[in-house]
Amino acid sequence: MSSNSHPVDLLRFNTCGSVDDGKSTLIGRLLYDSKSLMEDQIEALERSADITGGGQINLANLTDGLRAEREQGITIDVAYRYFATPHRKFIIADTPGHVQYTRNMVTGASTANLSIILVDARQGVIEQSRRHAIIASLLRIPHLVVAINKMDLVDWSEERFLEIKDQFEEFLPRLDIKDVKFIPVSALQGDNIVTLSAHTPWYPGPTLLGHLETVHIASDWNLSNFRFPVQWVNRPNNPTDHTLHDFRGLSGQIAGGIVRVGQKVMILPSGFSSIIEQIWTLDGLQEEAFSPQSVTLVLEHDLDISRGDVIVDAEDLPGSSSDLHAKICWMNPRPLTPGKQYLIKHTNQTVKASVTAIEHRINISTLEKQDGITELAMNDLGEIRLKTAKPLIYDGYARNRLTGSFILIEPGTNATVAAGMLLPPTEVARPEYCDFAI
Amino acid sequence: MFTGFLTVTYDISAVALKAHPEFKSLPRISKHTPLKLFTPSTIPLFTPFLMKSYHLDHLDYLETEAIHIMREVAAEFERPAILFSGGKDSICLLRLAEKAFRPSDIPMPFLNVATGHEFPELLEFRDRRAKELHAKLIVRTVDEALEKGIAVQAPGQISRNQLQIPVLLGAIEEFRFDCCIGGARRDEEKARAKERFFSFRDSFGQWDPKNQRPEIWNLYNGRLNPGENMRVFPLSNWTEMDVWEYIKREKLEVPSIYFSHKRRCVRRGGQWVPDTELMPAKANEEVKEIVVRVRTIGDIISTGCVESPAATCDDIIDEIAAARVTERGSRADDRVSEAAMEDRKKAGYF
Incomplete structure (x- = not known):
């Protein structure tokens, strides 16, 4: 990565699995193999390994940060992790797989583009796996990866892999997920995580990281129905620029669609109509803006608008x-x-x-x-x-x-x-x- | 070559048609569009769609998320403040505040909880920046608190990190702040990785990691009962790299100590720390003038200096990309125990 690298985008994903599926190991492996782990973190892991792990480094200790979690060997809450490759930046929401599971998974999934479901190759699709897929579909996560883990323990059997894939595909039609990818992995040993495994010659790829780096996310936001919930009325008492002293802007984050100067809009619930006069940002006036950008809109008419009102495309009402x-x-x-x-x-x-x-x-x-x-x-x-x-x-x-x-x-x-x-x-x-x- | 072209076109065509109705006469492109439509002569017709990308890069995404949070604070709290130390993270916060609120004044004062052991370069910068932004800067220091007896130094304790807690809580009470916006990031530390954007604190300022409000979509629950307090961290999802890339993109000024300079340092606890009168070098300690920069700024005693020739933002970004030690690896206050940050936060720390 160099300072002159091209702009990269951001993929948010969550990982789900039950307690022994090796979820934390998988995250540790992604961080470790993408060289996102630092020496002092590895050192701290080794320190805790000496105390609790009998000398074996436990990659799970990377994500389980709270004292109680390390002592009890569980994950209490959604933990967020960050790593980057030259192609993309990643935010992982790591959700625990035990009590309060649904609540945490809903939280982690609400902002995710993609969800990784871990399945233990020995156990196949269990109730928990179905539950994860159902939550992912209810929350409308656009992309799903089913990582069939611990392939080393089933002798890298293609037959077993296909069997689990079939089990999973059997109930997929009932869900609303269009993009599902199955990947055979061993999180513990790193097979098919960053580099293709020699153990699975029958699997053409991609690796898990390869898929995360290339899955197409540009159309994950709603760009077709313009919606602008007014968040804060921007009315300078004492503007630095005196020409702005009649300025009345409506600040907020575009929740859907695209807005352009000159566009006819309606303000709800009042129903007043107006026209977009300016799209104001600190970086200068814009001709158009799109979801999820944060901007300040100026309308042609001075209307009574406050926080909670919604500005929408006059021809496309919610x-x-x-x-x-x-x-x-x-x-x-x-x-x-x-x-x-x-x-x-x-x-x-x-x-x-x-x-x-x-x-x-x-x-x-x-x-x-x-x-x-x-x-x-x-x-x-x-x-x-x-x-x-x-x-x-x-x-x-x-x-x-x-x-x-x-x-x-x-x-x-x-x-x-x-x-x-x-x-x-x-x-x-x-x-x-x-x-x-x- | 054609596949790539098709993918892009497919994704933005519907959108582009909406935004550019004048192109409605063009054939609508979908995954069912026959390939033969894309001939060398028709390609120029589609270029208006290809010029424009309706997809944010990572800094734009982090920026819009943070601006949204800043505006939520302004709209939902009565008396918010922005914690501004002059450090790189809070410098980003101030730019985000400008992005969120201009052309209005930033509708909240800046608060600095100073240890009294700051790098002089930092204080000069802090005061100047607040002035440039026409903001009100409130400074409360550990020294004042020690004098008044609000804070008490533990025997043998030299770092004033822990002592910032009563000073912060005192300032919150004095000005009746109901919300403090801070520059903490989740990638800094494992306990922070579990903290919310809106971090609820009880009337003693304490964080309870097991009892946090779920945060779903971009809906933040900022409701408080009297005496309770919220800490809000708009940079939660930013990494050290993102901060420097943002500083570079926005051409933000940062205190000179972030860049390479000559400094007399003492070797202590496996790292170089500034040689100061507060904690003079002992006879057996090695003192050397070396070329260093600071990666994270705490008080002058506990901030490790890294040997570095990085003189520009670009140099720093390259350095971080190649770094093998985390940012807080150079902060003595975090090396006390595996749970040092968790313990401080439970006690009311930032």
Whole structure:
């Protein structure tokens, strides 16, 4: 890597596996073999190896950073790791495979482009593996890698590899994942991680790292429906440049689509129309901007707009409703019961909400829907109905991860108790003042 | 050659058509588009689509994530502050604040918790930078806290790292800050790797790693009860390399001590530390004038200097790419134990 290297992009992935699948070993191996590990880290590993590992370096100690984790040999929380190759930068969300599993995996998966599911070659596809794939598909992670690990323990058998691949492909049609890659590996010995293994002449490639470096992620963001939730109203009291003293900008991150100067937009929920006059950034005015860039928009008309309003393409309106239908993952030890009041944070606004019904629980091993449910416990996935104090301007999660997602917050404790994915709206946003035209 | 061309075209065509409706008359490109459509004579017709990439590179991605977080803080907290030490990470924070809030003033003051054992170059830079940005800079020092008795030095303790904790908590109380934005990064240290962007602290400023709020998508829960506090780390996903690449791209000034210079150093604990009056060299310690730079800045006693000829950002980026030791490998405060950072954070550290 040199200072004059071309710009590289960033791939975010998460790893899932149960306790002994060798997940931490795999991450340690990626870091080690891509030379992202430093001498003092290796030294620290050796120090802890002398104490706990009987002299054997434990690559898992790299990711399990907290004292309790090392003592108990478990991973408590989502840990983030970083490494780079000349082709790409990577962020790994490493999620533990035991209790609170679903909650952590949902967290790690929510920002991932790709998910690696580890399968122990001796055990094949187990319930846990199916669960991981189902969560990845519910969260709409665009790419999936099934790393069939511990191939050394099944004599590098191609037959076994194909058998597991078949097991997995059997339930894939029920999931919404288009891109799945199967790779035979040994994380412990490094086979097919960075270099192709001599043990698997029947496997043409790519290696795991090779795939991570080249998988196509440029179209993972929604670039077709312009959505701009206003985050902060930018109105200088005392602008450094005095020509800007009438400046009224609307700052935020583009949650979907592309915006251009001159584009006709609508502000929701009010329904006022306007035209994009400027796209202001510290680096100068832009002609256009796209998701997920953070910009400041200036409109041709001076309208009353505040945080939580959404600016959208006038010809492509999102949904709007205060009766919502959503899939959620419950994340709190106190179960969800219908009728309870929460706060919902959706894009840039937080409003009161109450859960009107639990429609069913989703069995995360089979995707079956269980009816007649009275509560959702921690790590449960379910479908619920919500009533909000104010209509939300939203899209279905399948269309847009940012305008289709929300969290629930418990008043009082302020705990984040659920992650939610909205189902497609049934009503298109109807402006409050529809006959107002400019 | 044609395959590569096809892939690119396919991905952006729908998007490009939306943005450039004037090209609607062109045949719509999809994976079903017959290959024969792409003849040498039609290729120029598609070039408008190929010129424009709607994909962020890694620095742009990290930047937009951090700007979004900065604006969330401005919108959701009553009295936020930005922790600004003059070090390279907080220099990036200030640029991100400009990106988030200009042309308005940065809507929060800067707070520096100084040990009183800073490199003079750092203090000069800190004050000048705050002035350039027309920001209010609040400085609270360990010396004041020792005088007032808020902080007490442990016998034999020379590093003031631990003593920054009561000073920080004191400043939070004094100014009733409900949120402090800091420049910590997850790649620095294993305990940090588990910390959230919005790191909730109880009324004693303590971090509880086992009881953190889940952070999903880009939805941050900043709600607090009275007395509680939030620490927010917009650079969580940045690496040391990203920070230097950003400094280079944005042409940011950094204190001169990051670049190679001559300095009298003492060999201590396997590394070179500045020879200062605070901790003079003992008779058996080797003192030498060498060409060094600092990789991370703590107080002047605990900051190791690395021998380096790196005189520019480019040199530093090359040096990091080839480095075999982590950044904090040169910080004595982190070498105390495997869990040194975890322990400090639980006690209320940044």
